[in-house]
Amino acid sequence: MNSSTEHDDAAAFTAYQESFAEAHGYLNFASYGPPSRTVRERVAHLLEIAGDGGADASETLHGEDLRAREAFAQLSGFPLENVGLTGSTSLGLFQVAFGLTGGSVLVSAGEFPANTYPWLRTSTAGRVRADLVGAPGTLLTPDVVARGLTDDTVAVSVSAVDFRTGYRADLPGIREAIGPDRLLVVDGIQAFGVADLEWTQADVLIAGAQKWVRAGWGVAAIAASPRAIERIDPLLTGWTGVTDSRRYDGEEHPPLPGAERFSISNLSPYATGAFAEALTLIESVGVPAIEGIVATHAQGLIEQLDAAGIQVLSPRERADSAGIVVAGIPGRAAEAHAALAEAAISTTLHGEDRIRFSVHATTRSEVFGEAATVLAPFA
Structure with missing residues (x-):
């Protein structure tokens, strides 16, 4: 890959990341992924077309x-x-x-x-x-x-x-x-x-x-x-x-x-x-580029959970990572989930023993250490 192509790819990925503005502690993409600014703008544009009620509005919308x-x-x-x-x-x-x-x-x-x-x-x-x-x-x-x-x-x-x-x-x-x-x-x-x-x-x-x-x-x-x-x-x-x-x-x-x-x-x-x-x-930007960043983030979160003594129940292999990292907290998952929410970190509670994290390419890596710090007392 030449330097021009690398520059174009980097610029495209920067534009991709800048299209999103989810909360810093959002780690719940397996439940719902906050839409980008471009998606919101498109919907607003379509609503404008519908609101104007032009002769070709229906054809354009559909x-x-x-x-x-x-x-x-x-x-x-x-x-x-x-x-x-x-x-x-x-x-x-x-x-x-x-x-x-x-x-x-x-x-x-x-x-x-x-x-x-x-x-x-x-x-x-x-x-x-x-x-x-x-x-x-x-x-x-x-x-x-x-x-x-x-x-x-x-x-x-x-x-x-x-x-x-x-x-x-x-x-x-x-x-x-x-x-x-x-x-x-x-x-x-x-x-x-x-x-x-x-x-x-x-x-x-x-x-x-x-x-x-x-x-x-x-x-x-x-x-x-x-x-x-x-x-x-x-x-x-x-x-x-x-x-x-x-x-x-x-x-x-x-x-x-x-x-x-x-x-x-x-x-x-x-x-x-x-x-x-x-x-x-x-x-x-291409799915492989998104997948690569997601895998890196998942590994980073796993490392932080390991350091905090929290059991990881999801696949550890980078090749198997699909953005989901599951923490095992036997008997205290609900309490830990509430503590994460208090720290403005969004996750999914699965039963009494598991919390599911899910990261995306736009996730900020600093939140992994913050989440691990919240969970450390539950190790």
């Missing part, structure tokens, strides 16, 4: 859908025609779950509930059977997947990053374990935009906007392979997901040929505009 789809396609590696939008990660998983029929779907009982309830509900409805394996804390490794497969397993559903520990799923390993004929459904919300994964190993990738992408609530992207589009019935497709959607003739229209068939109704252009802007901002 043009944000295409911007979001294009940016997601660029970052995920899926072709544009295989990328659609839906209201949330949970809604997308429900659409996939109720679109399958016959056989069973393998999913870990330790998943975040958004990736278990769709399968439980479709199982109750008699469309596919949910095979829940393991227990809370069980990681869906390729070996666990291989042992859980049966002759009637038609799909495996997994989170790209485990919400409880930060463990990254081995998507190529799982793909190899399940073979070419079963579908691999990936909940990408804890990883997309911050982890450089092989997304096209998935047959279905769903990722909401509000966490690491930092675009707020109200929209998710859903990308699907041709095989998935062929096998998933568009049972929960609405009027915006069919051909000739503005021909109101009282007839049922066929679903659109690509992933746009997962549309149920018009989405908020403020949500899709925020999504498009946030994805474009990520693209301006």
Whole structure:
């Protein structure tokens, strides 16, 4: 890399970091990522357009859908025609779950509930059977997947990053374990935009906007392979997901040929505009650059917790870091969590024994020592 390129990259990353202004002690990106200034400005601009009520306002506002789809396609590696939008990660998983029929779907009982309830509900409805394996804390490794497969397993559903520990799923390993004929459904919300994964190993990738992408609530992207589009019935497709959607003739229209068939109704252009802007901002520096800083920050936090005598329960390997660092504080986690909040440090309390930290590329490293100092008395 020449000096000019290095300078351009450094300038782009500086501009990226300066777009954000979250509180100094914010360490909770796995729950919600505060949007950037550029995202807020885009939403304000779209509201101005809506408020003016010009003749082309509706067309302009809903043009944000295409911007979001294009940016997601660029970052995920899926072709544009295989990328659609839906209201949330949970809604997308429900659409996939109720679109399958016959056989069973393998999913870990330790998943975040958004990736278990769709399968439980479709199982109750008699469309596919949910095979829940393991227990809370069980990681869906390729070996666990291989042992859980049966002759009637038609799909495996997994989170790209485990919400409880930060463990990254081995998507190529799982793909190899399940073979070419079963579908691999990936909940990408804890990883997309911050982890450089092989997304096209998935047959279905769903990722909401509000966490690491930092675009707020109200929209998710859903990308699907041709095989998935062929096998998933568009049972929960609405009027915006069919051909000739503005021909109101009282007839049922066929679903659109690509992933746009997962549309149920018009989405908020403020949500899709925020999504498009946030994805474009990520693209301006590249996921690998963001991932590298996040990994460095996670290691820095782990070192501070080690020095304070606090048990670390998440993966320590830099290659496995996805921004999540979990501190084990047996029996006193609630008290420690309250102490962190008193010090203006935002984290997530998990039960009686665990506190989850999650760092981003814009996190200030000084806060790691501050957090460790607060937790030291609980060691």
